[in-house]
């Protein structure tokens with residue numbers, strides 16, 4: 615048993631004060647990822663700061679015509695919120711493609727952004743992993759890596775970001791509002807998550823002593839032409855092998871504006887602005903989309919999956935599916 619302290623935050627300022635005062639502390643919201651990681655001995659916080667009762671549970675219209683989503687809005691409430699269903703159905707589809715109903719009821723919007731990779735070796739403390747133990751190596755590069763990243767990888771880490779919701783938020787160009795000891799700041803979604811580089815232990819550019827308070831969606835929701843396609847080993851309760859958030863606006867028969875983001879293929883939701891720009895003025899047909907897919911994956915590189923299987927991850931379900939293959 616590894617002891618830790620537990621404290622409830624009274625408000626956002628108190629949450630920031632508490633996390634700034636203890637370098638080993640962590641926020642807990644729905645707990646659906648952090649508690650698993652603690653049970654597996656991957657995370658060892660000295661103190662859990664419970665933020666689940668902070669009043670960050672509203673979905674509100676912004677003066678600019680967008681929506682402000684509180685960091686503690688549960689994933690299921692967000693997916694079924696009428697304004698999200700009507701104006702941002704791409705986001706609703708992506709959320710509903712993730713996890714299970716029970717998990718979505720517990721999982722928070724902020725926690726979804728901060729969930730950690732599902733690389734099996736990250737969860738297995740008997741194996742080297744630069745993300746869990748910097749400098750120890752990466753067991754996945756020569757190991758079982760069929761669910762790992764193929765874009766933006768480094769020699770230190772080839773882990774993929776597991777979130778579905780974040781793929782839609784990337785395509786929609788959301789903004790992340792955070793508060794820390796120096797006050798509030800806004801991070802563009804594209805700058806929130808990081809590529810692994812030589813510091814894979816850092817998933818995001820959020821400061822250790824900052825809290826996510828809200829996600830803000832711009833007015834443009836691409837509600838007329840959108841899709842979230844998730845390819846996975848089973849139809850539910852499985853992480854993406856690859857997912858695509860795609861949205862189009864038309865000028866007559868040609869594409870006026872395109873948004874494309876990929877999940878499951880990189881350390882962060884993968885958006886390529888050059889490829890999106892190349893779609894402007896093109897006809898929406900199979901030839902255009904094939905060319906676009908080739909362009910999006912021009913730098914893709916797999917590590918070459920080994921045949922051996924690592925220890926099952928907590929929950930075991932995805933591992934079972936891999937083993938059956």
Ligand SMILES: Cc1cc2nc3c(=O)[nH]c(=O)nc-3n(C[C@H](O)[C@H](O)[C@H](O)COP(=O)(O)OP(=O)(O)OC[C@H]3O[C@@H](n4cnc5c(N)ncnc54)[C@H](O)[C@@H]3O)c2cc1C
Pocket residue numbers: 640641642643644645646647648649650665685711712713714717720721722723724725726727728729776777778779824825826827851852853854929
């Ligand atoms: C079996 C299983 C299957 C799943 N399948 C999918 C899937 O298919 N697709 C998918 O997208 N997700 C999936 N998930 C992941 C799930 O969506 C996340 O666990 C969940 O979104 C995390 O939210 P939470 O509130 O429970 O976070 P917590 O576990 O409470 O916290 C996660 C991390 O975020 C930090 N944190 C939380 N809130 C804040 C905040 N406001 N500010 C700063 N830091 C914060 C915590 O300190 C912690 O480090 C699955 C999870 C499980 C267990």
Ligand code: SF4
Pocket residue numbers: 731733734735736742743744745746751752753754755762770771772773814
């Ligand atoms: S891919 Fe990243 S998370 Fe997985 S073992 Fe390698 S360093 Fe660790």
